[in-house]
Amino acid sequence: MMRANPSLKGRALGYLSRREYSRVELQRKLSSYTDSEADVDALLNTLQHEGWLSDTRFAESVARRRAARCGTHRIIHELKQHVLDEELIERIGTELQETEFSRAKAVWEKKYGVLPATHVERARQARFLMMRGFANAIIVRLLGGCDED
DSSP states (O other), X not given: OOOOOOOHHHHHHHHHHHSOOOHHHHHHHHXXXXXXXXXXXXXXXXXXXXXXXXXXXXXXHHHHHXXXXXXXXXXXXXXXXXXXXXXXXXXXXXXXXXXXXXXXXHHHHHHXXXXXXXXXXXXXXXXXXXXXXXXXXXXXXXXXTOOXX
């Protein structure tokens, strides 16, 4: 027995039932199923109006998922790739900066746990934290052995 292809709205709701999507990301996914960009835009407007699609919820979801492993810089960079509102990105960034030291310390303790004894080891640990997107000031403070103020 063959199943009928789901409607554009059915596909959108299927995607949104699994996780949050930004408007741009969902538009990209849905545009491959229709030739009419106007249909996709109208559907996305409807989904936003009905509360199914929210860039704010998407940004908060990304921040929550990434916060335990990544620094503010990396999360902000990811949010900017999704073409979100600058004010929203700035608000999320401010919230993340408040907890950045404790998050960096948790990531560092899980990987290393011991302050570096040599310059080579200090550089290795600093690169690890930088690749995770933590700020230089946080890394210097953490590897200098300072506790959170």
